[in-house]
Amino acid sequence: MRHAGTDNFVFFIEFKLYYAITENQIMSDEPNNKRRDFLQLSTVTIGAVGTAAFIWPFLKSMSPAEDTLALGTTEVDVSAIEEGQSITVKWRGKPVFIRKRTKEEIDEAKVVNIADLRDPEQDIDRVKKDEWLVLVGVCTHLGCVPLGQKFTDSKGEYNGWFCPCHGSHYDTSGRIRKGPAPKNLPVPPYSFLNDSTIKIG
Secondary structure (H helix, E strand, C coil), rough: CHHHHHHHHHHHHHHHHHHHHHHHHCCCCCCCHHHHHHHHHHHHHHHHHHHHHHHHHHHHHHHHHHHHHHHHEEEECCCCCCCCCCEEEEECCCCEEEEEECCHHHHHHHHCCHHCCCCCCCCCHHCCCCEEEEECCCCCCCCCCCCCCCCCCCCEEEEEEECCCCCCCCCCCCCCCCCCCCCCCCCCEEEEEEECEEEEE
C-alpha cells in the first residue's frame, strides 16, 4: 500500500514535469523536436516517479516516531513542592533536580561576584522564575550524581550540592564553586506550561 506522503510527492513531480512538457510543446515550432523532447521528458518523468516511490519510505523512516519524540519531554507537577524542598525526576535517562528555593537561597545566589566564578553565569540567566531552579543533576567532572536533594544530605560549603565522588561544591544556583568540576550544573531546556507544571525538553 502506498503512503499518502508518497502519493503527494509523486503528484508534485508529475505536475511539474507535465508543466515543463506542455510549455516545451508550446514554444517549439518543429514537430520532430516536439516528439523528441516529449520522449525525453517522459523518460525523465518515469524515472523521477520511480525514484520518489523508492526513496520516500527511506526518508520517512529517518524521521523520529511520535513515541520517541514524547520521550524527549517530561511534564512535572510542582504544585506540591514546598519552599526549600527539592525533587528529582528523570529526563532522557538523566536525573533532573527541581528546587523551590527559599528567599535566603535566592539572595545567596544573586550576591555572588561572577568574576570569582570558574564558569561565570549570573543567577538570573539560569532561572525563569527566581524561586524555581531546574538543573541536570550530573556532576560536570566525571558524571556522579551530587548530594543535596534531601534535607539530610550534605550540601557542601555553598549550601547547594556536593559531589561525594571527588568533592565538587555547587552553590544555590548550581554553579561550581570548589573542587575539580569544570562547569556549572547544566540547565536543561524547560518551560512553564502554567504556574504548577514544568515541561522539560
